[in-house]
Amino acid sequence: MPSPIPVSRLLPRDIYPCVDIGTCSSPLAKYSLGTTLTVPVQRLHGKVASRLWSTVIHWKELRALQPVGSGGFGSVYRAEYRGDTVALKRVKKCTKNKLASRQSFWAELNAAHLRHGNIVRVIAATTCVPADFGDESSIGTVLMEFVGSRNLQQVIYGCAAEPLGEDRWLRYAADVARGLRFLHSHGVVHLDIKPANILVSSEDVCKIADFGCSLTLDHGCEVSSISPHLSHVGGTYTHRAPELLKGEGLSPKADIFSFGITTWQLITREQPYTGDRQHVMYAVVAHGLRPSLQEHPAFGSELGRQCAALLSRCWSAEGRCRPTAEELLPHLEQLRSQV
Structure with missing residues (x-):
């Protein structure tokens, strides 16, 4: 189903005009395995910052999911991904308010293209989850830096x-x-x-x-x-x-x-x-x-x-x-x- 929030609210302005959404389940799903969204290097407060996050999670390289916490719209796990410790968030499908839970997943990506020392960094996000990692109550998955518990x-x-x-x-x-x-x-x-x-x-x-x-x-x-x-x-x-x-x-x-x-x-x-x-x-x-x-x-x-x-x-x-x-x-x- 299409995202209830326009893609312009989810992706940087220099990306979203060229994204062909069509009828796919999300703006992320149109990209083939292994691709990434790369925003051109820009100057922020005098420093050069590369804004990069992946539209794909390489599930075979994800190891050892350990529960860290849960909230109204999701559960967070500690995991190992490509040799690094990461946080994995599964956004739940809320049966009482399905629209709100879908919006919550897309909203998680509003700051995905931003990099700052006082903001948790997004590494990857996807709505496509293989069966062995699947969870029927999950709408999508976001990989983030692991800050701590x-x-x-x-x-x-x-x-x-x-x-x-x-x-x-x-x-x-x-x-x-x-x-x-x-x-x-x-x-x-x-x-x-x-x-x-x-x-x-x-x-x-x-x-x-x-x-x-x-x-x-x-x-x-x-x-x-x-x-x-x-x-x-x-x-x-x-x-x-x-x-x-x-x-x-x-x-x-x-x-x-x-x-x-x-x-x-x-x-x-x-x-x-x-x-x-x-x-x-x-x-x-x-x-x-x-x-x-x-x-x-x-x-x-x-x-x-x-x-x-x-x-x-x-x-x-x-x-x-x-x-x-x-x-x-x-x-x-x-x-x-x-x-």
Whole structure:
């Protein structure tokens, strides 16, 4: 079946005009075994970066699938591929919402052509799976770099209670902001920034993962309203911007709102809200409900008060009042210099 999202939202602009989709099951399926999509080398922030990802997974070279985790639309495994450790994600076929699960798979590829140190790199993706690797509940498979088995959710709330001093959480926040700055500069909005979707590498570097809710925006423009056909859009309700809860304008500023909630969690190691889901969503929109900036001792110091002011801007009800990811970074670096 054809992708419910136009190929222009999945592939770089210098590729998709020449892709003959026809009636194939996906824009990936038209390429023969062993082919790759190669985007011409371009300069990014003064550095030369080759954007390359494969439309084929060489299944005979895949070894030892070990479960790592699972979510609403997929399961992730650790595997060996061509001598390297990789992460393999199988996107599930959701029986209750088949359209959303298909959209989730295609959305995973929105950042496939991008390379950045704070974004999980896509290696290959396909909808064509051999019988011995097959899974009737799977729509497609994505191979990615293996960052590690830890994410910020585990660092913040895990039983091991890892130390999270000011320098560390500020560094983590800056990592996420750098990743968002790069994504937004290429027209990609993630739409599900939260601790569980930020992986932490063995070098203690944060990388943004799980693009199943993402979209690409033409020239970084705001979308005036969310199409009812884009049923996967929205992310996690505790981190969702008010405009998304209302089904209104969509822009990169939605990620900044989620970044603010995530950073608050890094600082406090508490859950942002308690209570019924519908009550929380209504209160966020109608009454400006936000996580508390007064009751936690972390916000009592001078550094804490500056952090609170920055978070207040990030989760402003009006997207235009929130800083961009580009604007966030100098503030975070200035805060780190005080530690």
